[in-house]
Amino acid sequence: MSTAPLSGPLWAARNWSADEGAGSIHDDDTATSLGFRGGTVAGDIHMNQFPPVLVEVFGAEWFERGNLSLNFKNATIDQERVQVFVQPPAPGATQTTVWMEREDGLLVCKGTAALGDHSQSALRSIDLRPCDPSQLRILHRLQAGLSLGTYEVFASPDKQYERFDKNLISDPLPWYRDSSPWGEPVAAPCTLIEFLWGYPMQGLRPFVGDSVGLFGAIEVGHTHGPFLLNRRYRLESRVVCVGQSPQTEYVWYDTDAFNESGELVASMRMQSRAMKASSPAYAEG
Numbered sequence: 001m002s003t004a005p006l007s008g009p010l011w012a013a014r015n016w017s018a019d020e021g022a023g024s025i026h027d028d029d030t031a032t033s034l035g036f037r038g039g040t041v042a043g044d045i046h047m048n049q050f051p052p053v054l055v056e057v058f059g060a061e062w063f064e065r066g067n068l069s070l071n072f073k074n075a076t077i078d079q080e081r082v083q084v085f086v087q088p089p090a091p092g093a094t095q096t097t098v099w100m101e102r103e104d105g106l107l108v109c110k111g112t113a114a115l116g117d118h119s120q121s122a123l124r125s126i127d128l129r130p131c132d133p134s135q136l137r138i139l140h141r142l143q144a145g146l147s148l149g150t151y152e153v154f155a156s157p158d159k160q161y162e163r164f165d166k167n168l169i170s171d172p173l174p175w176y177r178d179s180s181p182w183g184e185p186v187a188a189p190c191t192l193i194e195f196l197w198g199y200p201m202q203g204l205r206p207f208v209g210d211s212v213g214l215f216g217a218i219e220v221g222h223t224h225g226p227f228l229l230n231r232r233y234r235l236e237s238r239v240v241c242v243g244q245s246p247q248t249e250y251v252w253y254d255t256d257a258f259n260e261s262g263e264l265v266a267s268m269r270m271q272s273r274a275m276k277a278s279s280p281a282y283a284e285g
Contacts, residue, residue: 005085008053010103011170015041015078041076043215044197046100046108047189048170049084055173057086057096058115063175063186063226068098069121069219069269070111082108095120111219123219123269128241128252137281138211138249138274139242148203148237148253153195157229160191184228192220192227196255196268200237204251204272212278216250216271224263233257233265240269248273 047068054062076082081103089096095114102108111122118124133140163169164177175186187195227233237255244250250273257266276282 003088005087006053008049008084008171010081010083011049012079012081013041013045013170014168043072043218044190044193052171052173053084053086054113060181062115063222065116065222067114067118067121067221069123070109071217072109073107076108118221121219123217130241131243136249138279139207139251142207142239142242142251144239144241146239148200151199151235153235154232155229157185160188182226184230186226187229189220192266197270199235200255208274210280211274214273216273219269221267224265227266232260248275
Protein backbone atom coordinates (compact mmCIF):
# COMPACT_ATOMS: atom_id res chain seq x y z
CA MET A 1 0.00 0.00 0.00
CA SER A 2 1.42 3.37 -1.01
CA THR A 3 1.72 6.10 1.61
CA ALA A 4 -0.21 9.31 1.03
CA PRO A 5 2.03 12.29 0.29
CA LEU A 6 2.60 15.02 2.82
CA SER A 7 1.55 18.50 1.71
CA GLY A 8 2.06 22.10 2.63
CA PRO A 9 -0.61 24.81 2.66
CA LEU A 10 -2.00 26.45 -0.44
CA TRP A 11 -0.05 29.68 -0.89
CA ALA A 12 -0.58 32.61 -3.24
CA ALA A 13 3.00 33.07 -4.48
CA ARG A 14 3.96 36.62 -5.40
CA ASN A 15 5.70 37.80 -8.57
CA TRP A 16 8.01 40.15 -6.70
CA SER A 17 10.22 40.52 -9.80
CA ALA A 18 7.47 42.30 -11.76
CA ASP A 19 9.21 45.62 -11.21
CA GLU A 20 12.19 44.51 -13.31
CA GLY A 21 10.37 46.17 -16.22
CA ALA A 22 10.27 45.57 -19.97
CA GLY A 23 12.48 42.79 -21.22
CA SER A 24 11.92 40.54 -18.22
CA ILE A 25 9.82 37.36 -18.27
CA HIS A 26 8.27 38.67 -15.03
CA ASP A 27 6.87 41.73 -16.84
CA ASP A 28 3.27 41.25 -18.05
CA ASP A 29 3.72 42.83 -21.49
CA THR A 30 6.97 40.97 -22.22
CA ALA A 31 5.62 37.64 -21.00
CA THR A 32 2.33 37.86 -22.92
CA SER A 33 4.20 38.77 -26.12
CA LEU A 34 6.02 35.43 -25.76
CA GLY A 35 2.85 33.41 -25.22
CA PHE A 36 2.60 33.38 -21.43
CA ARG A 37 -0.56 34.39 -19.55
CA GLY A 38 1.29 37.17 -17.72
CA GLY A 39 4.49 37.93 -15.87
CA THR A 40 5.70 34.67 -14.39
CA VAL A 41 6.50 33.83 -10.78
CA ALA A 42 10.18 32.84 -10.63
CA GLY A 43 10.98 29.24 -9.80
CA ASP A 44 13.12 30.15 -6.80
CA ILE A 45 10.06 31.80 -5.22
CA HIS A 46 8.14 28.53 -5.52
CA MET A 47 11.03 26.63 -3.95
CA ASN A 48 10.42 28.51 -0.69
CA GLN A 49 7.33 26.40 -0.04
CA PHE A 50 9.24 23.10 0.20
CA PRO A 51 11.49 23.45 3.30
CA PRO A 52 8.75 23.28 5.98
CA VAL A 53 7.59 19.92 4.62
CA LEU A 54 11.16 18.72 4.02
CA VAL A 55 12.04 19.52 7.64
CA GLU A 56 8.98 17.51 8.65
CA VAL A 57 10.28 14.55 6.60
CA PHE A 58 14.05 14.78 7.12
CA GLY A 59 14.37 16.99 10.21
CA ALA A 60 16.34 20.22 10.57
CA GLU A 61 19.33 18.31 9.18
CA TRP A 62 17.91 18.99 5.72
CA PHE A 63 19.47 22.48 5.97
CA GLU A 64 22.83 20.83 6.72
CA ARG A 65 22.96 17.99 4.16
CA GLY A 66 19.71 18.21 2.23
CA ASN A 67 18.91 18.67 -1.44
CA LEU A 68 15.97 19.91 -3.53
CA SER A 69 16.07 19.29 -7.28
CA LEU A 70 13.23 20.53 -9.52
CA ASN A 71 12.24 20.66 -13.18
CA PHE A 72 9.70 23.41 -13.86
CA LYS A 73 6.81 22.29 -16.06
CA ASN A 74 4.25 25.12 -16.16
CA ALA A 75 4.58 28.79 -15.27
CA THR A 76 2.30 30.54 -12.79
CA ILE A 77 1.39 34.20 -12.47
CA ASP A 78 1.08 36.53 -9.49
CA GLN A 79 -1.08 35.27 -6.61
CA GLU A 80 -2.09 31.98 -8.19
CA ARG A 81 -2.35 29.51 -5.33
CA VAL A 82 0.01 26.56 -5.35
CA GLN A 83 0.75 23.65 -3.03
CA VAL A 84 3.76 21.37 -2.49
CA PHE A 85 3.68 17.61 -2.03
CA VAL A 86 6.37 15.28 -0.68
CA GLN A 87 6.14 11.51 -0.91
CA PRO A 88 7.40 9.98 2.35
CA PRO A 89 10.65 8.10 1.67
CA ALA A 90 10.51 4.34 1.50
CA PRO A 91 12.02 2.56 4.53
CA GLY A 92 15.78 3.02 4.44
CA ALA A 93 15.64 5.49 1.54
CA THR A 94 17.22 8.96 1.74
CA GLN A 95 15.64 10.39 -1.44
CA THR A 96 12.03 10.85 -2.44
CA THR A 97 9.74 12.43 -5.02
CA VAL A 98 8.42 15.97 -4.61
CA TRP A 99 6.18 18.17 -6.73
CA MET A 100 4.04 21.31 -6.78
CA GLU A 101 0.54 21.77 -8.18
CA ARG A 102 -1.56 24.80 -8.87
CA GLU A 103 -4.88 24.85 -7.01
CA ASP A 104 -6.64 23.35 -10.03
CA GLY A 105 -4.17 20.44 -10.22
CA LEU A 106 -1.85 21.78 -12.94
CA LEU A 107 1.68 20.45 -12.39
CA VAL A 108 4.06 23.37 -11.74
CA CYS A 109 7.27 21.45 -11.02
CA LYS A 110 8.47 17.98 -10.14
CA GLY A 111 11.71 16.46 -8.88
CA THR A 112 13.39 14.97 -5.84
CA ALA A 113 14.48 15.84 -2.33
CA ALA A 114 17.18 14.00 -0.43
CA LEU A 115 19.29 13.91 2.69
CA GLY A 116 22.97 13.09 2.28
CA ASP A 117 23.83 11.70 -1.17
CA HIS A 118 22.77 14.15 -3.90
CA SER A 119 24.28 12.24 -6.83
CA GLN A 120 20.99 10.62 -7.92
CA SER A 121 18.86 13.77 -7.75
CA ALA A 122 16.38 14.62 -10.48
CA LEU A 123 18.75 17.03 -12.22
CA ARG A 124 21.97 15.09 -11.69
CA SER A 125 20.37 11.98 -13.21
CA ILE A 126 19.73 13.74 -16.53
CA ASP A 127 21.97 12.76 -19.43
CA LEU A 128 23.25 16.22 -20.37
CA ARG A 129 24.32 15.92 -23.99
CA PRO A 130 25.48 19.18 -25.55
CA CYS A 131 24.40 20.15 -29.03
CA ASP A 132 26.72 21.26 -31.81
CA PRO A 133 27.60 24.91 -31.02
CA SER A 134 27.10 25.76 -34.70
CA GLN A 135 23.37 25.05 -34.20
CA LEU A 136 23.08 27.83 -31.61
CA ARG A 137 22.55 31.52 -32.34
CA ILE A 138 22.43 32.97 -28.82
CA LEU A 139 24.66 30.83 -26.58
CA HIS A 140 27.11 29.57 -29.21
CA ARG A 141 30.11 31.08 -27.38
CA LEU A 142 29.48 29.06 -24.22
CA GLN A 143 31.06 25.66 -23.67
CA ALA A 144 31.30 23.08 -20.89
CA GLY A 145 33.93 23.93 -18.31
CA LEU A 146 33.90 27.68 -18.98
CA SER A 147 34.29 29.62 -15.73
CA LEU A 148 31.54 32.10 -14.90
CA GLY A 149 33.72 33.65 -12.24
CA THR A 150 34.83 33.48 -8.63
CA TYR A 151 33.20 35.90 -6.19
CA GLU A 152 33.83 36.88 -2.58
CA VAL A 153 30.45 37.75 -1.06
CA PHE A 154 28.85 38.74 2.21
CA ALA A 155 25.44 37.19 2.80
CA SER A 156 23.57 40.29 3.91
CA PRO A 157 20.23 39.50 5.57
CA ASP A 158 18.57 42.78 4.60
CA LYS A 159 16.60 41.64 1.55
CA GLN A 160 15.41 38.42 3.20
CA TYR A 161 14.33 40.31 6.32
CA GLU A 162 12.37 42.80 4.20
CA ARG A 163 10.58 40.04 2.30
CA PHE A 164 9.84 38.17 5.51
CA ASP A 165 8.40 41.27 7.15
CA LYS A 166 6.19 41.94 4.10
CA ASN A 167 4.97 38.31 4.08
CA LEU A 168 6.35 37.76 0.57
CA ILE A 169 8.22 34.51 1.30
CA SER A 170 5.86 31.62 0.65
CA ASP A 171 5.37 29.50 3.80
CA PRO A 172 8.25 31.11 5.73
CA LEU A 173 10.13 29.50 8.60
CA PRO A 174 10.94 31.67 11.65
CA TRP A 175 14.61 30.70 11.13
CA TYR A 176 14.65 33.04 8.12
CA ARG A 177 14.17 36.09 10.37
CA ASP A 178 15.20 35.07 13.88
CA SER A 179 18.04 33.00 15.27
CA SER A 180 18.15 29.38 14.13
CA PRO A 181 19.46 26.16 15.70
CA TRP A 182 22.81 27.12 14.10
CA GLY A 183 22.88 30.66 15.47
CA GLU A 184 22.44 33.11 12.60
CA PRO A 185 19.27 33.03 10.43
CA VAL A 186 19.37 30.56 7.55
CA ALA A 187 18.94 31.52 3.91
CA ALA A 188 15.57 30.71 2.38
CA PRO A 189 15.89 28.96 -1.02
CA CYS A 190 15.21 32.23 -2.86
CA THR A 191 18.01 33.96 -0.96
CA LEU A 192 20.49 31.13 -1.50
CA ILE A 193 19.70 31.14 -5.22
CA GLU A 194 20.00 34.92 -5.49
CA PHE A 195 23.61 34.58 -4.40
CA LEU A 196 24.50 31.41 -6.32
CA TRP A 197 22.68 32.59 -9.47
CA GLY A 198 22.94 36.36 -9.22
CA TYR A 199 26.71 36.69 -9.03
CA PRO A 200 27.52 34.22 -11.87
CA MET A 201 25.03 36.12 -14.04
CA GLN A 202 27.71 38.81 -14.22
CA GLY A 203 29.82 36.30 -16.12
CA LEU A 204 26.92 34.85 -18.11
CA ARG A 205 25.16 38.05 -19.18
CA PRO A 206 27.60 38.98 -22.02
CA PHE A 207 26.85 35.63 -23.68
CA VAL A 208 23.04 35.95 -23.44
CA GLY A 209 22.61 39.26 -25.26
CA ASP A 210 19.16 40.80 -25.53
CA SER A 211 17.16 37.59 -25.19
CA VAL A 212 14.53 37.10 -22.46
CA GLY A 213 15.57 34.46 -19.94
CA LEU A 214 13.75 32.17 -17.54
CA PHE A 215 14.58 29.34 -15.17
CA GLY A 216 14.01 25.86 -16.58
CA ALA A 217 15.28 23.81 -13.63
CA ILE A 218 16.98 24.48 -10.30
CA GLU A 219 18.68 22.32 -7.71
CA VAL A 220 19.97 23.52 -4.34
CA GLY A 221 21.97 21.28 -2.06
CA HIS A 222 23.77 21.59 1.27
CA THR A 223 26.99 19.73 2.09
CA HIS A 224 28.31 21.45 5.22
CA GLY A 225 25.30 23.67 5.71
CA PRO A 226 23.34 25.62 6.50
CA PHE A 227 24.04 28.65 4.33
CA LEU A 228 23.81 31.22 7.12
CA LEU A 229 23.27 34.93 6.72
CA ASN A 230 25.78 37.44 8.03
CA ARG A 231 28.62 35.20 6.85
CA ARG A 232 31.23 35.49 4.08
CA TYR A 233 31.48 32.96 1.25
CA ARG A 234 33.52 32.32 -1.87
CA LEU A 235 31.43 31.41 -4.92
CA GLU A 236 32.80 29.46 -7.87
CA SER A 237 30.69 28.93 -10.99
CA ARG A 238 31.18 27.05 -14.28
CA VAL A 239 29.22 25.92 -17.33
CA VAL A 240 28.15 22.26 -17.42
CA CYS A 241 26.34 21.96 -20.75
CA VAL A 242 24.75 24.03 -23.53
CA GLY A 243 21.84 22.92 -25.71
CA GLN A 244 18.50 23.84 -27.21
CA SER A 245 14.81 22.98 -27.39
CA PRO A 246 12.31 24.07 -30.07
CA GLN A 247 11.59 27.36 -28.24
CA THR A 248 14.74 28.04 -26.23
CA GLU A 249 18.47 27.77 -26.04
CA TYR A 250 19.70 26.79 -22.59
CA VAL A 251 22.80 26.58 -20.45
CA TRP A 252 23.31 24.36 -17.42
CA TYR A 253 25.77 25.66 -14.86
CA ASP A 254 26.88 24.86 -11.32
CA THR A 255 27.80 27.25 -8.52
CA ASP A 256 29.47 26.19 -5.26
CA ALA A 257 29.64 28.26 -2.05
CA PHE A 258 32.58 27.77 0.31
CA ASN A 259 32.88 29.15 3.83
CA GLU A 260 35.93 30.95 5.19
CA SER A 261 37.42 27.60 6.26
CA GLY A 262 37.22 26.34 2.67
CA GLU A 263 34.40 23.86 3.32
CA LEU A 264 31.73 23.38 0.66
CA VAL A 265 28.56 24.75 2.24
CA ALA A 266 26.00 24.75 -0.56
CA SER A 267 25.67 24.16 -4.31
CA MET A 268 23.27 25.07 -7.06
CA ARG A 269 22.65 23.52 -10.47
CA MET A 270 20.70 25.81 -12.79
CA GLN A 271 19.19 25.48 -16.24
CA SER A 272 18.81 28.99 -17.60
CA ARG A 273 16.75 29.30 -20.79
CA ALA A 274 16.91 32.04 -23.44
CA MET A 275 13.69 32.46 -25.43
CA LYS A 276 14.42 32.21 -29.16
CA ALA A 277 11.41 34.38 -30.04
CA SER A 278 12.84 37.22 -27.95
CA SER A 279 16.27 37.31 -29.58
CA PRO A 280 17.33 39.40 -32.60
CA ALA A 281 19.37 36.35 -33.60
CA TYR A 282 16.12 34.60 -34.55
CA ALA A 283 14.32 37.64 -35.96
CA GLU A 284 14.73 36.47 -39.56
CA GLY A 285 13.66 32.89 -38.89
